[in-house]
Amino acid sequence: MNNKTSFSLIAPAKLNLFLHINARREDGYHELETLFTFLNFGDELHFELTTDGSISVGGDTKNIPLNDNLIYKAALLLQTHCKTSLGVKINLIKRLPMGGGVGGGSSDAASTLLALNKLWKLALNLETLAQLGLKLGADVPVFIQGQSAIAHGIGEKLHHVKLEQKWYCVVHPNQHVSTAKIFTHPDLKRDTPKIIGDWKHHTLTNDCEPLVKKLCPEVEKTLQWLLKYAPSKMTGTGSCCFVEFASQVQAQDVLENLPHTWQGFVASSANVSPAHTELTAIFDQ
Ligand SMILES: C[C@](O)(CO)[C@H](O)COP(=O)(O)OP(=O)(O)OC[C@H]1O[C@@H](n2ccc(N)nc2=O)[C@H](O)[C@@H]1O
Numbered sequence: 001m002n003n004k005t006s007f008s009l010i011a012p013a014k015l016n017l018f019l020h021i022n023a024r025r026e027d028g029y030h031e032l033e034t035l036f037t038f039l040n041f042g043d044e045l046h047f048e049l050t051t052d053g054s055i056s057v058g059g060d061t062k063n064i065p066l067n068d069n070l071i072y073k074a075a076l077l078l079q080t081h082c083k084t085s086l087g088v089k090i091n092l093i094k095r096l097p098m099g100g101g102v103g104g105g106s107s108d109a110a111s112t113l114l115a116l117n118k119l120w121k122l123a124l125n126l127e128t129l130a131q132l133g134l135k136l137g138a139d140v141p142v143f144i145q146g147q148s149a150i151a152h153g154i155g156e157k158l159h160h161v162k163l164e165q166k167w168y169c170v171v172h173p174n175q176h177v178s179t180a181k182i183f184t185h186p187d188l189k190r191d192t193p194k195i196i197g198d199w200k201h202h203t204l205t206n207d208c209e210p211l212v213k214k215l216c217p218e219v220e221k222t223l224q225w226l227l228k229y230a231p232s233k234m235t236g237t238g239s240c241c242f243v244e245f246a247s248q249v250q251a252q253d254v255l256e257n258l259p260h261t262w263q264g265f266v267a268s269s270a271n272v273s274p275a276h277t278e279l280t281a282i283f284d285q
């Protein structure tokens, strides 16, 4: 039995390697088809058990009110669901750009649920945690399940796929794109037909890209600049853009030449979420 009362856990970034929007549902959400991969780069969360039921979140969270913070919301949701009297002190080191399309907030929430399930010895299975996570955001379940996947539905119906490991240079053009703004925009393309057969034989795009490029010229500029190196794509509803390579050196070369007005990072992809890999190393060894 592992009795750890404090530990750190990564909240990794995700990329949408393609993102098709098939329809708008009556509740305003959209039916999607998207390919998720995880990156070996992310936020870092530190968890420390408290026995008085208190939940606190510190660190790089200054501009997010506590009640809106997905980390706090995830901890409270789990505590209420399981009626535990235990609490937690959480500290966040933020590395992922907010509103960047790399799923930072959703990943923070998922890593919080995964970590507290262990810290509070709740023994909930991943399916139950994913259902709870879906209440916090459409992107949370994939981070809970922790395997690269094609997602359907609003992003919660997951079909695991194995992808070759690649290296990515991800660029943040210093723009915050609101996911809600893109999904409610009248000009969003919402009628891409569902893929029939093997997705590898289809043209794979991000349906949000044309609209985001129009609303946010800096994203268009970033995609153009990256084209010098490789085919460029946007992730999620932006604003981060990325290029894919077989080797770290190629990805690093892009980062080294990046204009100073943009930020970026280089990371390899992973079929299993690094949060799951870390959690196994902490608790099962
Ligand atoms: C764009 C993606 O990042 C692709 O992975 C996700 O679909 C967004 O996931 P997320 O940020 O966890 O999304 P939520 O927090 O649930 O919703 C943010 C906003 O996006 C809209 N939204 C989200 C997912 C979806 N399938 N259809 C939507 O229309 C919601 O109506 C909401 O206004």
Ligand SMILES: Nc1ncnc2c1ncn2[C@@H]1O[C@H](COP(=O)(O)OP(=O)(O)OP(=O)(O)O)[C@@H](O)[C@H]1O
Binding pocket: 064, 068, 069, 070, 071, 097, 098, 099, 100, 101, 102, 103, 104, 105, 106, 107, 108, 139, 177, 179, 236, 237, 238, 239
């Ligand atoms: N812990 C958190 N980290 C980041 N954002 C948070 C957090 N808690 C709440 N938020 C809110 O969630 C919003 C979206 O954050 P996030 O970083 O997940 O965007 P994103 O990368 O565009 O996500 P997605 O790809 O899922 O659309 C932020 O603008 C912020 O207001």
